[in-house]
Amino acid sequence: MGWRVVHVSQVDQLSLHLDNLRVYQGDLDVVVPLNDIFALVIEDLSCKLSSRLMVELSKHNILVLLCNQQYLPECLIQPVSGHFGQYKQMMKQLNWSDETKDVIWSGIINRKIENQKVIMRKHLVEPHRIEKMDSLQLSLVPGDEHNIEGQAARIYFNSFFDENYTRDSDDYIENAALNYGYTIIHSAIARTIVAKGLIPGLGIHHIGERNPHNLASDIIEPFRPIVDHYVIKHPPEGYLTKDYRIQLINLLHAKVQTDKKQHTIIRSIELFVSSLFDAFETGESGKLKMPDVNKMNFHES
Template structure:
């Protein structure tokens, strides 16, 4: 089972050698077993990848994440669908009843808000109990947009003088980097489970190939928020650019631990559990079976 990620920030030549990922840099050469690797972040314009390696990564189910000149994740490469029940799972998605989609979205939003409550508690901020109360008011489909009300309350307490859509704010740069990595991990898990990422439960953008990933990633976001807050340290004014250390920290977001049932697992495994349990929930029409990672107060 894949368990590790690779973050490339220095010039490198990546190729396939003896069914292994070969990374050549000025300092030397490193080889990694493909079956151990789940994601690769190519965070440098001076990296080359052979077509043989790209093909092998797709076959192994490795997601590739590429960044732009500002070191912001800008795209992903995923394998075509290879699940043995691809057609059957796709039919489940296409035929899902609107009521079930709404109840699944209720489960997702409640877990997200409860994880936000824990995030505030971990970061020493007030408001955790209020968010716990808010989560109880989420109805199927969230017709009252409780998620948005909770978000306004949450961000005002997690960061001072913070605007979520300000792309120049270092805090948003940290968050967006981590979110992109985790979103790619969720998309990878969906494809591996035979699900079509374009068909969402709540998100339904016609130009979005990852609507379902954007649904399922919501409860994972507070994990990234805590990591971003810790990585930010005493840089409280929101100024500055991402450092190499910042990018390394956020690139490892999928290695963060959470609780799923009685087990403590990485977010990488949590994404796989979420995707598999979503298939099961669609098949049984029981949204309570959707397993989403729980942020722990004392990880």
């Protein structure tokens, strides 16, 4: 599996050269082996891409993100099929019961809240706020019918921002940074879901009719605190600079503990998606291999 995340801006052309991505920028001519690439993030709207290159990127299961004028990811390109046993995997997914989905979802939210509490402790949030999170976590039931996730989120974000803060407010530049980081990780999860032969639109809890990646929207939840921690620790100044955007993209190379070992986010995502099959076969959320942010290291570019 590839590991490089290639960020492209102010380039003339991207093309295929043998089994490599070829980048033209003025007199600069660089090649990167396709086997090394996990994701390609393109910010230059004037950049030319050859159809032949796009086909090969798809064959190599490389995540391709096209950004808009505001440098925010706008378009995700992924292969139509990405797994040799896709039909078998899809049939397993279609047979996941609603009861087991509820159990798995509560397990996902439990880990998300646990990771949020870790971030709160890292930033020395008042103990009484963390105690409220503990209390909410104990109230979690299969399916989270009481929306413990939402209640915890309010306490969590209000611990770092003022009481008027909301996640959908454009008045906070931190929201733009959070959304950018979430989108990068969400896209990486969507790519991995397809690579594992699953149906991306068929979620565990999310059922958005216009969301083609409901399953990724489920899986991202325990990964969100990783982005939160970075943005809180390194808040953007006024707007998202190119360097800051690159740092958010590089969160894919941050390391967290998953399955009792330190792994990059890319690898942690793969372990999580693969573990879904064991979790649904046994009906036990404990089979899920989810990220633990107690031990977390950011990639230094």
